[in-house]
């Protein structure tokens with residue numbers, strides 16, 4: 001681009017907040033984009049491309065619109081905003097749309113509403129991609145898919161950390177210290193799609209204004225500021241059996257020791273408030289597995305600062321490109337019934353589930369996006385737009401979708417090695433390795 005500054009040619013799509021007074025223009029973008037998108041923004045600026053923010057209605061004032069897709073909810077929000085919009089209709093768009101971010105793996109749901117999908121890290125080529133689109137050309141790269149065509153692509157990796165400090169929309173700065181994770185939890189999309197580079201196993205920077213840093217149980221005492229009441233880590237399973245099966249080697253004894261040590265070492269008052277993240281509805285999970293967490297935590301002897309602990313549970317989602325991808329999703333068990341339940345209450349320790357837990361319909365909707373194929377457009381439109389559907393309770397939603405559509409493809413157990421809708425994607429982990437890990441997982445789950 002010969003260093004040319006392109007003002008107002010390229011914009012990031014913001015889905016709300018742009019026109020509200022007292023709302024920072026990028027507030028919604030901060031939420032959906034986070035530091036990944038700000039890193040790309042920084043990269044573009046260093047390449048001479050200034051970016052603006054736009055709404056679905058003002059996108060037509062730009063030539064290239066960048067859309068960060070992070071979670072399934074971000075994909076749903078994007079589609080809800082653009083499917084009804086005249087300017088965004090396939091064939092009628094006056095601008096090119098590039099989707100990227102952690103939520104870009106199954107492109108079927110939005111293949112008609114974007115022109116290019118970027119898979120994985122893109123700092124090496126994002127400037128070239130945008131320049132090509134501005135010149136009216138397609139950009140060919142092994143980690144870019146020119147939509148709506150669907151063909152084999154490779155997940156982009158970084159061989160080193162992003163070297164620059166990035167200024168975020170919330171005024172904080174972000175300096176990348178690690179990518180990926182050296183551990184190998186068998187359900188973790190992050191682990192299996194991002195090659196590990198840099199520091200601790202999983203080292204989330206404190207950039208979002210959150211009160212504490214999320215870490216692993218193995219690193220928690222290296223990172224936790226004892227004066228802070230909040231301390232966060234994942235245990236990812238209510239029973240030792242299921243944690244071990246999914247490659248999360250946290251024993252019950254380790255869990256007790258960690259909570260007791262948190263109480264002993266905290267210097268905050270009046271309570272220390274750990275938040276732990278767990279996963280429920282794993283394949284083969286029994287009532288005994290579910291209740292094991294409470295039984296184990298009741299053994300803790302917290303003799304220091306009283307511990308008030310919140311457990312945030314997410315139902316298991318067989319995530320694409322992981323060894324779990326062929327497993328079934330359980331859209332029957334309703335964990336939401338446990339919300340705010342007291343899990344353990346002993347001297348010095350109280351443990352509760354969080355006030356809201358994802359219900360079966362929410363898991364089914366996520367699985368629809370995860371395993372969507374060419375034939376999924378109608379079920380996606382029902383989930384996104386049907387007023388009757390939206391009025392239903394979680395379980396009723398599952399019943400309504402199963403009565404109208406064949407939902408089996410989204411939730412069923414597959415044979416290991418079966419072709420899934422995202423077979424066009426390859427990562428740094430070869431399929432043979434994924435399949436081997438998947439077989440080991442099944443053996444461990446069956447208890448043989």
Ligand code: SF4
Nearest residue numbers: 181183185188191202
């Ligand atoms: S769940 Fe956490 S510890 Fe496990 S692989 Fe993923 S990032 Fe690492």
